[in-house]
Amino acid sequence: MFENIRADVLRVHRSTEPLRLKDILRSFWVNYGLQALVIYRFGRWLSGVRKHCFSWPFTLPLYPLYWVLAAWARNAYGINLDQSATIAPGFYINHFGGVEVRNCIIGPHCNIQQQAKVGAAENTGMGPIIGKGVWIGAHSRICAHVTVGDGAAIGVGAVVTQDVPDHCLVLGNPARIAQRDYDNRPLL
Amino acid sequence: MKPLAKDIDATPMTQPVASTNVTAYPLSGLNQRAHEQIGVKISKDIDLAHMRRWPNRAMNPTSRLWLLIASPGLRIIVLHRLAHWVYLKHKNGGKLKWLWRIMSIPAGLLKLTLMKLSTQSDIAKDCEIEGGVSFSDQGNIIFGARKAGAGTVIGTRVTVGMNHIDKGRPEIGRNVWIGPDCVVFGAITVGDGATLLPGTVLSKSIPAGVVMQGNFPRLVLRNFDNSELRMRQDLDVMQYMDTKRES
Numbered sequence: 001m002f003e004n005i006r007a008d009v010l011r012v013h014r015s016t017e018p019l020r021l022k023d024i025l026r027s028f029w030v031n032y033g034l035q036a037l038v039i040y041r042f043g044r045w046l047s048g049v050r051k052h053c054f055s056w057p058f059t060l061p062l063y064p065l066y067w068v069l070a071a072w073a074r075n076a077y078g079i080n081l082d083q084s085a086t087i088a089p090g091f092y093i094n095h096f097g098g099v100e101v102r103n104c105i106i107g108p109h110c111n112i113q114q115q116a117k118v119g120a121a122e123n124t125g126m127g128p129i130i131g132k133g134v135w136i137g138a139h140s141r142i143c144a145h146v147t148v149g150d151g152a153a154i155g156v157g158a159v160v161t162q163d164v165p166d167h168c169l170v171l172g173n174p175a176r177i178a179q180r181d182y183d184n185r186p187l188l
Numbered sequence: 189m190k191p192l193a194k195d196i197d198a199t200p201m202t203q204p205v206a207s208t209n210v211t212a213y214p215l216s217g218l219n220q221r222a223h224e225q226i227g228v229k230i231s232k233d234i235d236l237a238h239m240r241r242w243p244n245r246a247m248n249p250t251s252r253l254w255l256l257i258a259s260p261g262l263r264i265i266v267l268h269r270l271a272h273w274v275y276l277k278h279k280n281g282g283k284l285k286w287l288w289r290i291m292s293i294p295a296g297l298l299k300l301t302l303m304k305l306s307t308q309s310d311i312a313k314d315c316e317i318e319g320g321v322s323f324s325d326q327g328n329i330i331f332g333a334r335k336a337g338a339g340t341v342i343g344t345r346v347t348v349g350m351n352h353i354d355k356g357r358p359e360i361g362r363n364v365w366i367g368p369d370c371v372v373f374g375a376i377t378v379g380d381g382a383t384l385l386p387g388t389v390l391s392k393s394i395p396a397g398v399v400m401q402g403n404f405p406r407l408v409l410r411n412f413d414n415s416e417l418r419m420r421q422d423l424d425v426m427q428y429m430d431t432k433r434e435s
Contacts (some may be wrong), residue, residue: 032304078308078328097308097328099344103417114330115369138330138347139371156347157371157389157403169319173387173403 001045007089007182008037011109033093033112036073040081042066047083085119085127092188095138104142106134107150111188113138120145131166135187144151192229198358224268229319232338235267236320237262237362238342240421263324264303268311275313312349315357322418332373337362337380341418347371361396365414367425383414386425400427 010029012034013019028034043066049055066112074080082102082130091106093099095114102119104127112118116136120127120143125132128142142148142160150167158175204360234252235260237352238298244249244291275293278288304310307327309315317336323329323432331342332349334357345368349357350373356375360366364378372378389403399409409432417423 076305078309095310095330095347096304097310097330114347116329138373139345139369156373156391157387159403171404 001041002026004041004089005038007108007159008034008041008091011090022058025159027137030076031093032073032080032096036077036079036081036096036099037091037093039066039069039073040083040087043070043083060111081120104130106137107132109133109188113140113156114135115139117143119143127158132182133188135184151184153182153187208355228275229317230269230321232268233262233265233321235320236339236341239419240322244420259325260307260327261325264307264311264327264329265321267299267303267321268313268317271299271313274394293316300312315349333358333360336360337364339363339418340366341366342366343370343386345369347373349373363414363418365417379413381414383412383417385429 002033009019009024009027009030012031013023013064013149013187044061045064046062049059055119066147078097080101081087081098081099084103085099085101086105088106088108090109091150092111094111098115099112100117100119103125104118104120106118107130109132110130111134113136115138118130118136118141126145128143128144128146128148130133130148131152133149133151135153136142137154137156137158139157140154142154144161148154148160148164149168152164154160154167154175155169155171155178157173158170159173160170160175163174164170164175165180166176167183169179169184170176171178193422195381217384224247234255235247238252238255240246241255241259242251246248255267271292274288274292278285279294281288283335297299307424309323309327309329310331311329312332315331315333315336318338321336322341324346326343326344327344329342330347335358339362340360348360348366349372355429356380358374358376360372360378361380363381365383366372367384367388369387371389372384374391376391376393378390379394379398380393380398383399384390385399385408387403388400388403388405390400394400397411398407400406401408408429412432416428419424
């Protein structure tokens with residue numbers, strides 16, 4: 001849990017240098033996405049240690065705490081990171097409001113913005129698989145069982161319905177490839 | 189440096205010579221009159237919100253005050269006015285700069301509790317919004333335009349301007365109607381009286397009086413009068429636009 005949170009905090013500061021305590025506290029205060037992400041990581045850690053029977057007396061009282069915190073993030077910030085999603089370290093949520101992530105696998109160093117919906121339709125159950133270093137723009141929807149390649153950039157307001165190759169920029173509704181060999185590193 | 193002729197002409201004669209308060213924001217006018225101005229701006233906001241919410245009700249002080257409590261959209265714009273005022277005081281301030289730095293803490297806390305956490309919307313503290321702008325009561329608005337003109341109505345789940353990565357910020361004209369689920373980003377200008385129908389993703393400048401729709405945006409109508417859309421909340425927008433398109 002703590003390695004993942006450390007990677008997330010470093011993403012907020014866009015650096016790999018060791019941070020001072022003041023910077024870390026400030027990033028938690030300023031960045032609501034980071035708070036929601038820590039709550040999500042806490043829930044994942046709880047379900048991870050659940051398989052060891054000896055930990056039950058210690059972790060079971062923490063479940064109500066997790067539920068309250070997750071409800072806070074969902075209602076106050078509008079960031080819903082469901083436990084069915086698998087999010088690799090180095091995830092960054094840029095603004096708050098309307099972020100839905102469920103039933104999906106997200107690679108490291110991804111970036112998501114406000115009002116973006118990543119997940120599955122209720123009936124299929126399996127959501128998208130997103131590669132490394134993907135930039136997901138505001139108001140975009142990835143709600144099908146598709147694969148998004150490494151270093152892709154999902155444009156603002158795009159609705160992805162087909163697989164996206166590596167290092168592509170997709171735009172529009174339905175999403176079409178606007179540019180191949182797109183470098184999204186300045187965006188991340 | 190000699191001032192250009194057009195700079196001299198643009199300066200009103202009654203304006204006193206500003207010695208220390210050289211403002212970087214010519215639109216917000218003189219620093220001394222900022223307090224008056226935000227009162228006037230808030231009053232215009234209340235008027236517009238009142239006209240939109242209760243078209244048939246008389247506008248008396250009681251109902252205006254009640255609207256200030258009841259309407260989240262009005263609340264976020266009033267809080268933005270306060271935070272922007274404190275920000276300008278700190279930015280232009282002389283000796284009392286430190287005081288406004290301290291005052292920005294309660295302003296930020298008010299914004300956090302009453303704007304961000306309750307309506308999930310955020311307005312950047314340095315964007316200049318003229319008086320008489322209405323935000324949707326449903327919230328979820330991220331607003332970072334450089335300027336926004338009077339009479340503009342902004343719907344729910346709207347993003348205007350993006351983050352620091354973006355090269356520029358949009359400039360929104362007067363009497364613009366931005367429908368729900370719209371995104372406006374980039375260094376662009378939205379002309380006066382333009383209409384963005386729901387779900388538009390706009391990244392290029394548009395002239396005055398046009399109607400845009402879609403992702404990618406397409407031109408629907410030209411020289412369209414959107415006062416019905418701006419003044420009425422209970423309108424079925426798509427049906428209304430269909431009737432307008434046929435006529």
